[in-house]
Amino acid sequence: MGMVDYLQVNNLQKLYYVNNSKIKAVDDVTFNVKAGEVFGLLGPNGAGKTSIIKCICGLLDYDGGDIIVNGYSMKNKRRKGLRHISAVLEGNRNIYWRMTVKENLEFFSGINGISSSKVKERINYLINQFQLQQQKDTVVNKLSRGMKQKVAIAISLIANKDIILLDEPTLGLDVSMSHEMRSILRGIAKDENKTILLSTHDMNVVEATCDRLIIINKGKIIAKDTVDNLKSLFNKEIYKVTLMEGPKNQLKERLKKVAQLLNYQKQAENTSLLLQLDNGNQLIEIFQLFKEEGISLIAIEKVTKNLEGIFIDLLKEEQHEILL
């Protein structure tokens, strides 16, 4: 399969009417997901993630724009589009609680019409991938929440559709289960060339699983990029420098020529500066400068910004300057 835009979301609008007012839950959202790609919808509560996913899998009508699944518009070719999609939303409605893990997998593979020899092979593959060997004969109802989530996602894969939509696949899982889920999703996507669209409010999940992402807030896209680019964009070197005394104006001016002065705070005992450098070598120039100005350094530390920090910064941005 080539790198085609398998799922296109074009200028999507979703409105809810509550009493007499209108809520724009999804406001002009555009993105595309290529075949075999894991794509993240990242945003805080109420951002519109679930609404987008429900529109894509045909559970909600939308008010503007369009969704194209492998060439079929979900407006007027919904049934054809749905042949390519399986989804796991909140509530895990696709599970039969009184059947065992294996029976569930058999049942859903059956109704999706896979040949019986392939079925067995695929069920075993999924049981292994999801590490459900010990639970395979347990009634789903008796499993922990995390295990149920694994079963739900395994079921979404049994049908062997190309596009898998996962709404908050790691929500409510403990740390180790969440990590396990991330590596399962990444592994399945790459092994089976699945197109996965997942939503989350957890940047770490995106970082561990996704190739590209959009960050949404209040229905609008605030950033769209590859995970790697978004990280490197913000991966400039930032140092916090603590000085004995406040920098004189002259020092500030000289500093600004070497680095970007992000912040400057004078405290009772000392002064701290936040400097952004293009590379570590500039640090030597900075030291030289302090020496020339006769300033004593108390401390210097590297401030690393992870994606989580970037996410928080982006949400704080009132204007969308970082829109890519």
Ligand SMILES: Nc1ncnc2c1ncn2[C@@H]1O[C@H](COP(=O)(O)OP(=O)(O)OP(=O)(O)O)[C@@H](O)[C@H]1O
């Ligand atoms: N059925 C509904 N009726 C009215 N408003 C709704 C409905 N569903 C969602 N909304 C509103 O639409 C906006 C987007 O909600 P949505 O559930 O899509 O966000 P989300 O990103 O999935 O949030 P969460 O992280 O809490 O799951 C919110 O303001 C929400 O209150």
Ligand SMILES: [Mg+2]
């Ligand atoms: Mg949601």
